[in-house]
Amino acid sequence: MTNSAETIMIIGAGIAGIHAAEALRNEEYEGRIVLIDRDTELPYDRPPLSKEFMLGESTETDIALHTQENLEELQIDLKLGVEIVLIDSEKQSAVLSDGETINWDKLLLTTGSSLRRLPIQGSDLEGVHYLKTLSDAKAIRGNLDDIQQIAIVGAGFIGAELASSFKKLGKEVTLLERAPLPLAHILGDEMGEYFLQMHQAEGVEAIMEDTVVQFNGETQVEEVLTEKGKTIPCQAVIVGVGVIPNTALLDKELQIDRGYIVNEFGETSLPNVYAAGDCAMWPFLGNNIHIEHWDHAINHGKCVAKNMLGGEQTSYSTVPYFWSDQYDYRLQYFGHTKNWETTVLRGNVEDKEFSYFYLNKSNVIEAALLVNQPKNALAVRRLINQQKPVVPELLPNTDIKLKECMYVEVD
Amino acid sequence: MTNQTENLPLEENKYTFAAASDSVKEGEMIDIFLGKETVVLARVDGSVYAVDGICSHAYSEMVDGELEDHCLYCPLHFACFDIRDGSVLEGPAVTPLSVYDVMEQDGSIWIKALDIYGE
Numbered sequence: 426m427t428n429s430a431e432t433i434m435i436i437g438a439g440i441a442g443i444h445a446a447e448a449l450r451n452e453e454y455e456g457r458i459v460l461i462d463r464d465t466e467l468p469y470d471r472p473p474l475s476k477e478f479m480l481g482e483s484t485e486t487d488i489a490l491h492t493q494e495n496l497e498e499l500q501i502d503l504k505l506g507v508e509i510v511l512i513d514s515e516k517q518s519a520v521l522s523d524g525e526t527i528n529w530d531k532l533l534l535t536t537g538s539s540l541r542r543l544p545i546q547g548s549d550l551e552g553v554h555y556l557k558t559l560s561d562a563k564a565i566r567g568n569l570d571d572i573q574q575i576a577i578v579g580a581g582f583i584g585a586e587l588a589s590s591f592k593k594l595g596k597e598v599t600l601l602e603r604a605p606l607p608l609a610h611i612l613g614d615e616m617g618e619y620f621l622q623m624h625q626a627e628g629v630e631a632i633m634e635d636t637v638v639q640f641n642g643e644t645q646v647e648e649v650l651t652e653k654g655k656t657i658p659c660q661a662v663i664v665g666v667g668v669i670p671n672t673a674l675l676d677k678e679l680q681i682d683r684g685y686i687v688n689e690f691g692e693t694s695l696p697n698v699y700a701a702g703d704c705a706m707w708p709f710l711g712n713n714i715h716i717e718h719w720d721h722a723i724n725h726g727k728c729v730a731k732n733m734l735g736g737e738q739t740s741y742s743t744v745p746y747f748w749s750d751q752y753d754y755r756l757q758y759f760g761h762t763k764n765w766e767t768t769v770l771r772g773n774v775e776d777k778e779f780s781y782f783y784l785n786k787s788n789v790i791e792a793a794l795l796v797n798q799p800k801n802a803l804a805v806r807r808l809i810n811q812q813k814p815v816v817p818e819l820l821p822n823t824d825i826k827l828k829e830c831m832y833v834e835v836d
Numbered sequence: 837m838t839n840q841t842e843n844l845p846l847e848e849n850k851y852t853f854a855a856a857s858d859s860v861k862e863g864e865m866i867d868i869f870l871g872k873e874t875v876v877l878a879r880v881d882g883s884v885y886a887v888d889g890i891c892s893h894a895y896s897e898m899v900d901g902e903l904e905d906h907c908l909y910c911p912l913h914f915a916c917f918d919i920r921d922g923s924v925l926e927g928p929a930v931t932p933l934s935v936y937d938v939m940e941q942d943g944s945i946w947i948k949a950l951d952i953y954g955e
């Protein structure tokens with residue numbers, strides 16, 4: 426089907442990159458696949474790092490995505506611990522830090538994102554951590570016994586999951602957040618309030634509307650100083666204050682906003698160069714959006730990889746989705762919205778089992794948050810995918826099936 | 837949880853009572869608990885199938901997913917398994933669900949753990 430003399434180079438062996446490489450083989454691509462990462466670990470899954478792996482419930486082997494043998498079987502030429510020195514987009518070649526030059530026919534950028542760093546005094550003290558990679562997670566776990574008090578900077582998803590994991594491990598947790606409520610910029614004030622109370626009920630000291638200005642300690646972090654003058658004693662700090670897409674490669678030539686801009690097929694502004702996952706900005710329902718979540722990285726990686734093979738082009742339109750596990754809450758969020766008009770609650774907040782819908786002016790569900798309601802997941806995903814109006818008054822009524830809440834025109 | 841089996845002693849032929857036949861309707865599924873195991877029972881085209889009730893990928897209860905013909909979808913990352921033999925039809929799961937041999941007799945469903953997948 427494809428020319429076996431062809432080379433596809435993928436930069437970034439994270440979630441999107443590895444699934445893209447696999448998808449190429451599933452599509453019976455017979456050419457060479459070179460998959461490059463600066464990380465030295467065989468590809469692994471990231472979400473468990475803040476959850477099961479942090480709790481000691483899963484091991485490195487559990488979270489590995491492939492063994493060396495698997496990759497050989499798939500004939501994926503994986504190069505780890507390698508940097509890209511130069512990419513020549515006209516000659517379609519790349520020079521690697523190990524001296525090799527690769528001539529590629531198609532290039533896929535799956536460089537993901539990096540964690541935003543806090544450039545403040547004391548950042549280089551021992552015990553000040555970030556959590557993105559397996560080695561970050563191992564470093565945090567390595568000192569767990571010496572840690573009784575831990576400060577988490579940022580109450581986003583990673584911060585919230587870590588707060589939950591460390592509470593389960595019996596630690597004293599302080600959660601510091603600059604905004605008035607956690608996650609309110611995504612989930613709204615009502616849910617922000619709900620999740621603030623969740624942390625408090627679990628015994629976390631949650632400090633809102635304050636931020637860290639300095640880490641103190643001799644060689645090891647001993648306390649966090651906040652802007653409002655608080656001192657938080659701790660033996661470890663984890664900073665989770667957002668991510669920045671990795672767009673250093675080809676940054677002069679490619680169109681970049683919050684990520685490499687791609688069209689619905691994953692093509693960048695340069696011929697034969699594609700991007701997918703956290704590092705890309707893509708069109709969803711007419712707006713260019715960036716999604717930094719696992720399910721998107723997999724589906725986008727797979728879809729764009731197939732399109733690279735030049736057959737029938739599929740436009741990518743998967744409803745964005747993420748989940749997050751915190752304490753005994755499982756959150757699932759479908760869709761994407763910034764300016765919703767109204768919200769509707771279905772279920773009971775006190776029972777910790779409910780769905781919360783974000784509707785636009787035309788009563789189309791733009792997004793939905795499910796809390797401990799996996800039973801609704803697939804139905805809600807379909808509902809959002811349809812982009813048709815619902816009857817908001819019906820949504821709260823749990824005797825009415827979700828699909829029966831659609832608005833039906835009567836002639 | 838729809839159905840709770842009592843801890844019946846294993847029958848001689850190693851089949852365990854799982855549920856009453858009429859509790860598993862066509863195209864629907866229920867979960868039951870056998871010791872530490874959660875098992876999903878589903879009826880497709882009249883036949884009852886029994887597979888592991890916990891997804892082989894991360895952690896999710898399969899009974900919260902959806903059954904479409906013989907495809908069983910996980911509600912967490914939407915892996916899809918064939919209810920008849922537990923095989924993976926769509927990722928992210930790579931490991932099949934373990935399956936149980938099913939006997940339906942006189943209004944009762946009995947199941948037996950298979951030692952090897954697909955045996």
Ligand SMILES: Cc1cc2nc3c(=O)[nH]c(=O)nc-3n(C[C@H](O)[C@H](O)[C@H](O)COP(=O)(O)OP(=O)(O)OC[C@H]3O[C@@H](n4cnc5c(N)ncnc54)[C@H](O)[C@@H]3O)c2cc1C
Nearest residue numbers: 437439440441463471472536537702703717718719722747
């Ligand atoms: C701790 C943690 C928990 C998470 N939990 C969840 C969750 O519960 N649910 C959810 O939906 N999402 C979760 N996520 C987010 C999810 O893991 C990411 O969205 C996903 O990993 C993105 O995949 P990606 O392939 O686009 O990027 P990445 O996984 O970031 O991979 C990019 C890869 O590219 C490499 N790279 C970058 N630049 C270069 C270069 N110049 N040269 C060579 N290599 C390069 C990097 O080393 C990296 O390995 C979590 C993330 C973290 C860190």
Ligand code: FES
Nearest residue numbers: 891893894910913
């Ligand atoms: S837990 Fe079922 S697909 Fe991930």
